[in-house]
Amino acid sequence: MGPKCQKGEFAMETKRVLVNGAGGFIAGHMVKRLKAEGHWVRAVDLKPHEFAKPPADEFILGDLRDQQLVGDIVEGIDEVYQFAADMGGAGYIFTGEHDAQVMHNSATINLNTLHYGVKAGVKKFFYSSSACMYPEYNQLDPSNPKCSEDSAYPAAPDSEYGWEKLFSERLYLAHMRNCDVQVRIARFHNIFGPEGTWCGGREKAPAALCRKVAEAEDGGEIEIWGDGEQTRSFLYIDECTDGVRRLMDSECAEPLNIGSEEMVTINQLAWMIMDIAGKRLEIRHIPGPLGVRGRNSDNRLIAERLGWKPSRPLREGLTKTYAWISEQVRAARTAEVATIA
Ligand code: NAD
Numbered sequence: 001m002g003p004k005c006q007k008g009e010f011a012m013e014t015k016r017v018l019v020n021g022a023g024g025f026i027a028g029h030m031v032k033r034l035k036a037e038g039h040w041v042r043a044v045d046l047k048p049h050e051f052a053k054p055p056a057d058e059f060i061l062g063d064l065r066d067q068q069l070v071g072d073i074v075e076g077i078d079e080v081y082q083f084a085a086d087m088g089g090a091g092y093i094f095t096g097e098h099d100a101q102v103m104h105n106s107a108t109i110n111l112n113t114l115h116y117g118v119k120a121g122v123k124k125f126f127y128s129s130s131a132c133m134y135p136e137y138n139q140l141d142p143s144n145p146k147c148s149e150d151s152a153y154p155a156a157p158d159s160e161y162g163w164e165k166l167f168s169e170r171l172y173l174a175h176m177r178n179c180d181v182q183v184r185i186a187r188f189h190n191i192f193g194p195e196g197t198w199c200g201g202r203e204k205a206p207a208a209l210c211r212k213v214a215e216a217e218d219g220g221e222i223e224i225w226g227d228g229e230q231t232r233s234f235l236y237i238d239e240c241t242d243g244v245r246r247l248m249d250s251e252c253a254e255p256l257n258i259g260s261e262e263m264v265t266i267n268q269l270a271w272m273i274m275d276i277a278g279k280r281l282e283i284r285h286i287p288g289p290l291g292v293r294g295r296n297s298d299n300r301l302i303a304e305r306l307g308w309k310p311s312r313p314l315r316e317g318l319t320k321t322y323a324w325i326s327e328q329v330r331a332a333r334t335a336e337v338a339t340i341a
Pocket of ligand 1: 020021022023024025026027044045046047062063064065082083084085086087088105109128129130131187188189190191192197204
């Protein structure tokens with residue numbers, strides 16, 4: 001372990017940290033956060049980051065399903081932040097077309113990370129679970145969904161993605177009980193922000209809607225899957241990474257929601273983005289994969305355990321995200337025009 005240092009609200013020791021999935025959205029931001037705090041960071045992903053260069057001390061391109069690779073990269077590591085998963089938005093995880101792949105790939109990553117991490121003497125693991133593990137029967141009423149941490153059982157997630165998250169939560173907790181390691185688990189509720197996937201089929205609702213609004217001409221229309229009355233809450237990335245660091249440094253070993261409590265319908269989300277963009281657009285509702293009817297974060301437990309909960313308004317994060325995505329749309333158009341010319 002490195003020397004003690006003091007940074008912001010975190011009295012901490014600098015550590016050697018492994019961040020899995022650092023070519024992706026949340027982990028890419030997490031690397032920045034950990035480096036800003038002074039830690040030494042080894043990052044790993046199948047692919048480089050598409051939109052940023054996470055400032056890791058080492059960035060290893062490799063497959064976390066590969067036991068040999070995982071055995072090597074956990075050497076000398078104090079703490080692991082495990083974000084790698086085969087995942088995407090509703091268009092990827094709720095169609096049923098990728099179920100076998102999602103379960104196999106993500107479970108293998110978690111099995112390898114824990115098995116070889118424990119063997120190498122890693123002391124603490126962070127695991128990124130999802131609100132998708134909550135039972136569907138509590139999320140049928142869009143205006144009154146139930147997602148308190150103690151409502152996870154009897155289990156009935158509405159997707160195989162959710163079932164894998166639940167299995168892996170249990171896998172981490174079992175290793176904590178039997179293998180003398182510490183585990184911290186967050187159940188994320190729709191994290192969004194700049195430097196995340198915004199096109200290609202794996203993007204999630206806020207990014208997809210920002211893209212559609214940015215691409216549309218004023219007075220035109222955008223498409224939304226379903227009637228748009230399904231509810232969700234969305235958490236901006238900076239509060240997510242803040243919550244993860246607070247959870248990691250806490251004594252709280254039970255899974256906690258990390259999400260916003262500002263619940264909106266998908267129509268309301270779209271209107272908010274149009275307002276930010278200064279465009280008036282019609283919404284055309286079309287059939288598509290939807291997920292549960294209603295979902296909202298329940299932040300009573302995190303407030304009690306950590307003395308903190310996310311509090312920033314949705315509009316603030318959406319404004320920053322729309323600015324970034326509209327710039328990506330503009331750059332993509334310019335590149336397209338240059339190719340044709
Ligand atoms: P992301 O898809 O941007 O990042 C995941 C990264 O994992 C990708 O870069 C991918 O290449 C990498 N990966 C996948 N398989 C791999 C493998 N075999 N070896 C190495 N790397 C591999 O996703 P994200 O939005 O940043 O999500 C991070 C984590 O948080 C995931 O576990 C996800 O399930 C969880 N989560 C995210 C949200 C959200 O709203 N973004 C919500 C709930 C849970």
